Amino acid sequence: MIKLTRRDALAGLLVAASTRTVSAVEEMPGITAQEIKIGETVPFSGPASAYGVLGRAHEAFFSMINDRGGVNGRKIKLLCLDDAYSPPKTVEQTRKLVEQDEVALIFGSLGTPTNLAIRKYLNTKGVPHILLAAGATNVTDPAQYPWTMPWQPNYFDEAFTYAKRILADKPGAKIALMHANDDSGRDYATGFKAGLGDKASLLVSEATYDTSEPTVTSQLAKLKSSEATAFFFHATPKFGAQIIRGIYELGWKPATFVAQTASSVAGVLEPAGYEAAQGIVSSAYLKDASDPQWANDQEMKDWRAWMSKYHPQGDVNDYLNVYAYAQAWCLVKILEQAGQDLTRKNIMASAASVNFRVPMLLPGITLETSKADYRLIKKVRLMKFEGKRWMLLPD
Template sequence: MQTWVRTLIAVVLALTSLSATSERVREQGVTDTEIRIGNVMPYSRSLEVFGAIGKAEAAYFEMINERGGINGRKVRFISYDDKSDPSTALDLTRGLVEQDNVLLMFGSFGTPGNFAVRKYLNERQIPQLFVASGDDHLSDPSLFPWTMGWQPSIREEGRIYANYIQAFYPGKRIVALWQNDYFGRELFKGVEDGLGDIARMIRVDIAYDIADEHLDTHVSVLKRSGAEIFLFAGVPADATKVIRIAADLDWHPVFILNNMASSIATALKPAGLENALGVITAAFLKDASDPAWKDEQATNDWPTFVDKYNRAGGKDDNAAVFGYAAAETLAQVLKQCGNDLSRESVMKQAAALKDYQGSVLLPGIKISTGPWNFRPIKHLRLVQFDGRTWQPIGEVLETAFSNAQK
């Protein structure tokens, strides 16, 4: 009799546990066959070039779904156009959570928009994963434990350029042209921080609006300063114009270009590859148009992805690689979750990536996270354009932000 009672109790406990597990798995946004993921992107207006990131993420998940999805579930990626407006981003995010019933928000673009939705998502304990922003404040688990960045810090990118200038061009005069928004200010501030007491070597810096039609005038002013080093931080289309303008003015400074504006296909080639010779940037992803990776790309998922991405209207190669890599990272997190797709489990696994090597990360750059380490990518590598391909300058660099989190 006692044996029968113990058996009955064990069965009841097992069924209770199974019910709890099933209930946990069936949290909002998850069914036996589907995982719903929300996203907002600037598909129109001034920053629409970065909407290509969202198109790349959609193409990646389409490719994964055709292969059976993640742990037997298809990913339903729901992405809306916030037109780079923070209030619109908040309204759309609320709709994704309360009407589309997404499990989590993933990869939404821009610092202002992610700031606008951060409090709402954290209060409701909804993961805000791998945001497309390099702002350090979007990777602080002590204040916002449901928000995690992905890419390297924008300010740290600026500091790396400053360190390079000090190491190889000490005492040289510096000028800068930077986009007058949160991104541009953060990168330029990083340069100033990195230069420290010698920031006085920045002879002229000009902040320009993204709709500015007088880039030629700005570059002319910078040339007349007599500077030997020119730092540019802006969108790819403006990088193309600035490279071409400098060449037309027969000005050939050491040219440092921010990472997101450095695609060979969409920034350097339209400017004239001969004009872009010697351009320097800090990279963490492979450039899809770099012939150095051609053979490698032909043997992995890239050709299938590119076909779907092009049909989705994607254009910018760097944005394609960025979206692919971010989506690949989220897929790894969801795989690690197994059958426990509660929001708590998603955040736990997002903070448990150990030396994950995504397929389009540069060699030597891996993704690691932890309970107090919410910046997945903490390394950059300086590269220089030789007229055909990017050549590495020195070793992979660990950022000060990375050291601060150890």
């Protein structure tokens, strides 16, 4: 018979406690003592492939974070898969990330229809589905979908702002509206019409397009024939460039307001031709890298240093690289705030208690969430395109 001393018993208890701690870490999908594994779907191909910039920028950003030691001692491993902006493909790739790759969370996935296609699945699984590149109002529903949280301002509020500005700047103007025939486009349209309020009769023409269409020439011809003198449109980058170029070539010169989704200088305005983009108005909540007012801004200097070292293939004039950088910083701060006990529940609780800012936000823009309100960004600034860059308009 082997007789255990008190010291032996105490040593055994310590080993057992240590084993339980390690096992708890190992049982948490995507989290080890050394690593945080996260998943993302973006359209590297298909009709919205211009947004593939986001995935590449996120990869470059987390390379920087890992070189700095990671988050609370854990390196971040990003698995970024192509969904071609196709909801069925998004479902397939997301299931792979969760069930085969065992990621801890889904971060930054792009698109309203694509994120809506996976929302119920991820909420049923209890997988954080956060900081999404989607702004449709119905993406934000913490009561019914507490595991899903977008990053950017919602489309309804943004479009509402444009309508109010048109009414203020051009009272009595005939107004035209164009948007994609999908959830995000309809959300923009609903917000815009709500902004018009009792002036809804000023909306004299409306057109939609499907992302599978090659061009929108016929829709633009219809809108021009309405003789509208103000025009708001929502589009993905490909169609945004077509629309801006199209109205220019038609000789139609309405006061044009453009959704943020089509405001990238490199992805939309440069392909459309700078001459065609003069005077258009959009909105922002992030600093514009082409704006000289930020030349000596430390956050801008840090962003440019990151671009130079970690993302040299990226275009410094592409707004999406600023977007991805700020978005990824937000995830890092959420993970830092969650501390060492990185369960999916604690990560989501941290995301629902944000009260901070991240680099590259415009002055006056902060991030704030609660269990009842998942809208991170609730304010935007209007801006006008002049020359080769956006200029902020007075509040």
